[in-house]
Amino acid sequence: MNRVPMTPEGYKRLKEELDKLLRIDRPKNIRDIAEARAHGDLSENVEYHSARERQSFIEGRIQELQAKVAMADVIDPAKINQSKAAFGATVKVIDIDADEEYKFTLVGPDETDVKNGKISITSPIGRALIGKDVGDIATVKAPARTMEYEILEINFV
Secondary structure, three states: OOOEEEOHHHHHHHHHHHHHHHHHHHHHHHHHHHHHHOOOOOOOOHHHHHHHHHHHHHHHHHHHHHHHHHHEEEOOHHHOOOOOOOOOEEEEEEEOOOOEEEEEEEEOHHHOEHHHOEEEOOOHHHHHHOOOOOOOEEEEEOOOOEEEEEEEEEEEO
């Protein structure tokens, strides 16, 4: 099984969600099922069926998070000392054609948040940036067009 790179912040978020599911959501759901069961006829009991469906979701999410936590390879970007773009780097680029600047933080697949500039190292842009240095051109082939980004700055915070 392959380890999945993750920042300490991303790992903490996964652990917090898992802890909430295990300590709060699962016990509440068990109480909800017991309460709905006490109402009688289960065949027409909407609360019971809803609670059982919620239980299925919670158990599935717990298993998913446990697997992600087990596979996590936590890497602290602040401890990385290199000049090339790599996991955890914040890369400032300029779109050569559109003349627009962007900042991308290269993170693991489970931490992606495009609205906040966090892109996966496995995304087309992430793959194009990895290993590049300041001044290099990263070419990204997208269905609509091919984009070229010049790397202006690389920081590991």
